Amino acid sequence: MSKKSHEVKQKREWVSRSEFSEQYRSPAWQKRRLERLDAAGWECGNCGDSESQLHVHHTRYVAGRKVWDYSDEELQVLCEACHSGAHALKERLNEALASIPGFDLGKVVGYALAAAATNRLDCAGNEGVLTLSTNEEVLGAADYFGVDWHEIFEIGAQGERPTARRLIDLRMRNAMACSDPKNAGSQ
Ligand SMILES: [Zn+2]
Numbered sequence: 040m041s042k043k044s045h046e047v048k049q050k051r052e053w054v055s056r057s058e059f060s061e062q063y064r065s066p067a068w069q070k071r072r073l074e075r076l077d078a079a080g081w082e083c084g085n086c087g088d089s090e091s092q093l094h095v096h097h098t099r100y101v102a103g104r105k106v107w108d109y110s111d112e113e114l115q116v117l118c119e120a121c122h123s124g125a126h127a128l129k130e131r132l133n134e135a136l137a138s139i140p141g142f143d144l145g146k147v148v149g150y151a152l153a154a155a156a157t158n159r160l161d162c163a164g165n166e167g168v169l170t171l172s173t174n175e176e177v178l179g180a181a182d183y184f185g186v187d188w189h190e191i192f193e194i195g196a197q198g199e200r201p202t203a204r205r206l207i208d209l210r211m212r213n214a215m216a217c218s219d220p221k222n223a224g225s226q
């Protein structure tokens with residue numbers, strides 16, 4: 040019984056792996072890959088290296104989605120060294136996440152979402168919207184901004200889309216990111 044289920048599992052993995060490599064050989068992936076390389080100016084998005092071989096790295100995989108069916112943000116152009124660095128970091132992150140109890144994990148997610156939204160923030164535009172879905176995420180985001188969680192709720196209430204999901208318009212936090220002259224103007 041247990042031997043049989045083990046065989047089934049192995050077979051399934053093998054199928055999905057061969058499907059993967061088939062997708063990576065397909066013209067659809069080649070096209071998407073070249074698009075990303077062109078957009079990146081044929082250099083590593085992390086260190087700027089243009090001499091080494093470049094890879095197009097998936098920041099995440101979604102079950103059932105074709106390898107070319109990912110947004111620009113999810114397909115990063117990286118040199119070989121930065122690519123293996125990114126994968127090593129992901130493994131470290133998985134290790135770290137596995138050691139965090141669930142209730143604290145929500146806070147970590149909120150913290151990470153706040154950091155990512157801040158990086159996307161365009162002082163002229165509306166890219167800085169942060170969506171938090173649990174109380175733990177609100178607590179984590181509050182930690183990131185160094186504010187009390189009550190303040191997060193207040194910001195959400197003044198935003199343009201204050202609904203069941205707590206949306207924070209980070210444009211209201213211009214003191215934090217937009218005072219940086221590097222971020223001013225642009226796009
Ligand atoms: Zn690099």
Ligand SMILES: [Zn+2]
Binds near residue numbers: 126
């Ligand atoms: Zn990768």
